[in-house]
Amino acid sequence: MFAIRSGSTWEVRAPAKLNLLLEIVARREDGYHELETLMVPINLYDTLYLQSAPGGQVEATCRWAAGLTRGSASPGQLPIGSDNLAVRAVERLRAAAGIRDGARLRLVKRIPMQAGLGGASSDAAAALWAANLAWDLRWPRDALAELAAELGSDVPFFLGDGAAVCRGRGERITSRGSLGQLHFVVAHPPVGLATAAVYAACRSAEKPRSAEALVGALQRGALGKAGRLLLNRLQQPAESLSPWIGRLRDAFDKLDCVGHQMSGSGSSYFALCRNARHARRLAGRLCLPGLAGVHVCRSCR
Numbered sequence: 541m542f543a544i545r546s547g548s549t550w551e552v553r554a555p556a557k558l559n560l561l562l563e564i565v566a567r568r569e570d571g572y573h574e575l576e577t578l579m580v581p582i583n584l585y586d587t588l589y590l591q592s593a594p595g596g597q598v599e600a601t602c603r604w605a606a607g608l609t610r611g612s613a614s615p616g617q618l619p620i621g622s623d624n625l626a627v628r629a630v631e632r633l634r635a636a637a638g639i640r641d642g643a644r645l646r647l648v649k650r651i652p653m654q655a656g657l658g659g660a661s662s663d664a665a666a667a668l669w670a671a672n673l674a675w676d677l678r679w680p681r682d683a684l685a686e687l688a689a690e691l692g693s694d695v696p697f698f699l700g701d702g703a704a705v706c707r708g709r710g711e712r713i714t715s716r717g718s719l720g721q722l723h724f725v726v727a728h729p730p731v732g733l734a735t736a737a738v739y740a741a742c743r744s745a746e747k748p749r750s751a752e753a754l755v756g757a758l759q760r761g762a763l764g765k766a767g768r769l770l771l772n773r774l775q776q777p778a779e780s781l782s783p784w785i786g787r788l789r790d791a792f793d794k795l796d797c798v799g800h801q802m803s804g805s806g807s808s809y810f811a812l813c814r815n816a817r818h819a820r821r822l823a824g825r826l827c828l829p830g831l832a833g834v835h836v837c838r839s840c841r
């Protein structure tokens with residue numbers, strides 16, 4: 541994650557992510573699930589602006605980027621108060637660091653919500669990163685990551701530098717460096733899925749699959765093999781909760797994708813493509829009336 545300074549304002553781009561593999565290893569005593577997941581950041585970004593402000597308050601505004609209303613989420617429905625994870629992140633850091641200043645935060649959204657793309661988690665990581673700079677706290681990444689894990693299982697991943705295998709609840713990160721430039725078509729339906737509901741309907745795998753074979757295939761550039769190794773153990777429960785997931789699967793099945801599946805706990809769905817041209821071609825051919833958005837994306841960082 542990196543930030544640009546303009547006067548007293550720090551600007552951070554908060555990327556979305558895709559889960560190329562998401563395995564449910566076990567159900568845990570604390571209600572969470574033990575995971576193994578390969579996540580890659582993609583170039584679909586929210587933008588967060590943050591400046592330090594006197595008076596101890598954390599004030600926030602949040603809007604969709606020009607021209608965007610995401611499916612069922614009208615601009616008025618965006619969380620802007622303490623139900624916004626980015627606001628909670630700044631408040632938690634402020635309390636943990638014991639400082640007096642507050643912050644003014646402006647969030648411009650492009651990542652659809654309840655889509656399994658990690659938008660809220662990425663915004664929270666960006667907020668931690670920007671507040672650390674704006675308040676000149678100089679917390680190391682590891683200290684921010686500890687706080688990030690308290691905010692949400694996916695938040696620490698976004699403090700990292702690219703593709704990573706994440707274990708535990710998702711908060712134990714092993715960076716996988718470059719997996720080469722990957723190209724995707726990402727589609728999201730007009731209705732989202734609630735993460736907790738999808739996890740509540742899932743079952744752990746009898747023989748959990750590791751992400752390492754997929755990482756190896758991507759590192760060797762063996763894209764066809766990688767396509768066959770995609771996996772999302774949450775897709776079946778998501779299909780039982782929303783008719784959109786099966787519709788998306790059928791629509792992507794008709795295209796010559798390298799591989800395709802749902803991302804995270806849904807409801808967005810993606811195809812792994814051979815290159816940028818292939819991704820643009822598939823996006824043009826994807827035929828499913830009622831979709832809220834189709835994006836041609838690539839892996840970033």
Ligand code: C5P
Pocket residue numbers: 571572573574575691692693694708709710735736737739740
């Ligand atoms: O950690 P986060 O707040 O993003 O998780 C949202 C919900 O998703 C949790 O309350 C839990 O029900 C479910 N979850 C899970 N196992 C995980 C991550 C999330 O069961 N590893």
